[in-house]
Amino acid sequence: MRKVLTIAGSDSGGGAGIQADIKTFQELEVFGMSAITAITAQNTLGVQAVFPLTPDAVAEQMDSIGTDMGTDAIKTGMLFNGEIIQAVSGKIKQYGWTNVVVDPVMIAKGGASLLKLDAISALKKYLLPISTIVTPNIPEAEELTSMKIESLEDKKEAARRLIDLGVKNAVIKGGHDTDPLKSNDLLYDGVNFIIFESDRIQTKNTHGTGCTFSAAIAAELSKGIQIEKAVKTAKDFIQAAIEDQLYIGLGHGPTNHGAYRKSLRETRI
């Protein structure tokens, strides 16, 4: 069985972070492992508290995996500060790990900061150059590229700038797009632009969509699947998860991680 490591924050509410990643790995039939960067006290209403771990604590978790089990792919989520980013990048290099998916998590839906502002430069300097794919939403892509994104042309220019930072592929997600009917994602591999179209689902229950999407890409890459196909599966996975609503909590509820596999079973019958 292929193994995938998530390096991310814990979401007590179970919809985002480590919890979303492990559920996604399980559904896509890969063996999930974790290195926790921070513990958040969080629910569908927002983030009540953040308790970061030390860079050494993160590095030791990665050593535990590196010296025994190894991994076929990695996904990074909430990294919180520059010191953790440096520790994570150093360990990825030390173990020569490939298939590195970086979800540059910055701000939670309720506005809480999950990455210190001064850590953005560390992300660009240490992590993006050793990444296979980066998966920003629109505000994150704007931060990383220092430009405003208001059109498809802007998205393409931002994707080009991300590749210039050393990452091999970039997918700019459409969840925060102003288009009321579509939530399209744009993939750029340094040569071609590919648009992954989907209808925008009218719902407030989109907590953890970005975590789930990037975890699904990592799961597929661990199986040796090519980037374009991995992103397509991730897109189908998140579309199914948002569509099959759970109505948990009073705020932005989680998505249903079991929906994609359920839909595959139903089409087989």
Ligand SMILES: Nc1ncnc2c1ncn2[C@@H]1O[C@H](COP(=O)(O)OP(=O)(O)OP(=O)(O)O)[C@@H](O)[C@H]1O
């Ligand atoms: N309402 C929606 N309908 C359909 N797809 C959506 C919707 N909202 C988000 N998506 C899809 O979910 C994925 C994640 O995108 P999004 O831009 O929401 O990420 P994010 O802001 O990083 O998520 P989060 O911070 O909640 O984890 C993308 O594939 C996007 O197109």
Ligand SMILES: Cc1ncc(CO)c(N)n1
């Ligand atoms: C722990 C954690 N990681 C990522 C996100 C972004 O969705 C969140 N809300 N919480």
